[in-house]
Amino acid sequence: MSKRINQKPRILGLTGGIASGKTTVLNQFKKLGIKTISCDEIARKVYTRANVRKKIKKYFGTLNRKKIAKIIFSDFTKRKQLEKILHPAIIKNLKKQLNLLPSTFYLLPVIVDVPLLFETHLEKMFDKIIVVYCKKNQQISRLMKRDKLTKTEAIRRISAQLPLSKKLKLADIIIDNTKNLLDKII
């Protein structure tokens, strides 16, 4: 009689700097058929909850995400306040999703995109930690282009996080995202 192996999958945390390419890399894993979870997506859902919106509106006077981003990246206390409103609900939802993973034999790990993994000290939740890396000038230009920011604004947002160079030292696995996506296709 064959033995059934019951085992939870290994959970890999995927992180990096702002605009270093976490979502881009996560989507590549997804295309390969790997189960992925995005904390950005969880955050977007949490943001729509009535109780969360009420707290945000009360504290920031607006629900506009772009306006709030501008505020929090120039005011540390306000950034911490937003994190206090959002993070507990995001972590709770993530833990729930991980607990719901079926206990069957998994060949492949589950990959979770956690932008502030080190900053929020979530290391223990993961079997291994992947850091997505690109050069600082690429991070700046990709961020400027994607979010239509000036160079000063992009640098300010990058500086609000633990430096990517420090995250690299804490990584189990590093994914090099310095090559241009278009170059890869050609």
Ligand code: ATP
């Ligand atoms: P955030 O921290 O804001 O969630 P992120 O780390 O998830 O960002 P992405 O959104 O994947 O980063 O990438 C940032 C921008 O850079 C996007 O516009 C994306 O299309 C672009 N980008 C990512 N990787 C590459 C690459 N290798 N070549 C060219 N552009 C890239």
